[in-house]
Amino acid sequence: MNTPVMIPLFGMELHPHRIFESLAFFIGFRIYIKFRRKETISEEKTVYVLIGAILGSLFGSLIVASLQDIPKLLHSINSHGLLGIFQGKTIVGGLLGGIFGVELSKKLCNQTRSTGDDMVLPLCLAMCIGRIGCFLTGINDDTYGIPTSSVFGIDLGDGIKRHPTSLYDIAFLCCLLFVIKYFFRQKPYEGFHFALFSSTYFLYRFFIEWLKPTIKPYGEMSSIQLTCLLGVLYYAIYFIYQRRRNYRAKSSVYVQ
Template sequence: MKANSVFPFQFELFGNLYHYHYLFETLAFIIGVRVYYYLKKGLADPISDENRLWIMLGAMLGALIGSRLVAVLETPQALAHLTLSVLYQSKTIVGGLMGGLFGVEIIKKIIGVNIASGDIYVVPILVALFVGRIGCFSMGIDEPTYGTETSSFLGMDLGDGLKRHPIMLYEMFYLVLLFFLFRLIKNASLINGDRFKLFMVMYFLFRFLIEFIKPYQPLCLHLSSIHWSAIVIFIYYYKFIFRMVDSIFIKNRQHG
């Protein structure tokens, strides 16, 4: 059935076919870094350049470990046959974000930085995620990010002849909404660090819910490693979540 599908999108080079996904992964990193430095211009950063580099190193190392760990746990049945090659090729942005978060927190403890450092990364991460997801979408069913079968008008043939939820398109649309949300609250008087916390909670909430329309393999209690990663983030940020909920109720009572 793949012969009749446009997926996956590929290009030919020296007689070999390659996925565009790898190009978009590289573009996502380059564009995300450029957006970060553009937004950083003119800002008085309370964190020194040296400490900011250590924090970025912690984020990268944490993301490297987390992305692989969560990804291999997505297929628990394959753990008995896990190889270094499979471990290297396995990765998920959910694990990358969670690992990066804890990598940063560990590094900050070591170097003695007590200032929240994530707000400036929110928009660059959103932009990088959007660009990267174009590559994931171009892979069709060759990338394990597709959805379950659906009779909805949104269903698409991603390469196997079945109408499936185009999960990556859903996520790209959601990322655009988040981008405009953070542009909207750009000048809002929020506590330093709250923007990053809000991004993490909102993104992981989306991934938790969207996972139910993916053909996932349960890790524990009928939930996948993506579900459990989201739960870890919700627990980690529970004080922030309760504070946001309380502030919403207070505003509603005041307007009521």
């Protein structure tokens, strides 16, 4: 497999990462607008939430990617100036940053109802589309896996069979979406589907990072793995809070 697999379009050879990343944003946004439940949030507040999600995702992605390899970041800044901080991005940082960005924007616009469940389908599809671009980029992207002799190994352009971790991500996301939609249809509270999606993905990414040859400067862990642990901790607290909240609500009804 020769990588990157350039995409011929309009007489030009376009990089797959840029093509599929753009498609991911466009399709994810369109699906969210089409299928979001309008009774949960007004049009005006939707704009605030989307701005919070975009800015939070951008900053979260850049910060986590920058902390992954600080010497590389400094070299990139020396070579490209402030544009050097945009040399790396990560889904995990974008997801956690987007979550915090949305929560902050909801506070600012007094949006009390949960809006996360409407994001599960568009976010999942967008991430899958983006991972196709990562896979077609091959070893030129930092998402490839370590060498393996298993049947799953694929030559990503350097003559060595490696774990196709981008394809693992796609398979996991599709399975996770299926489980959420068909086994957890009756959600105990608003926001449960998104919380289940995010916490499970953080947990998955923490373990799958061991199959990637990335540097791990923080106690044998990468900045992505530390971010995953932070995300899992956040949702562990969230689930405990929601469970106690539901229990108190049921107890109150029973007493009355």
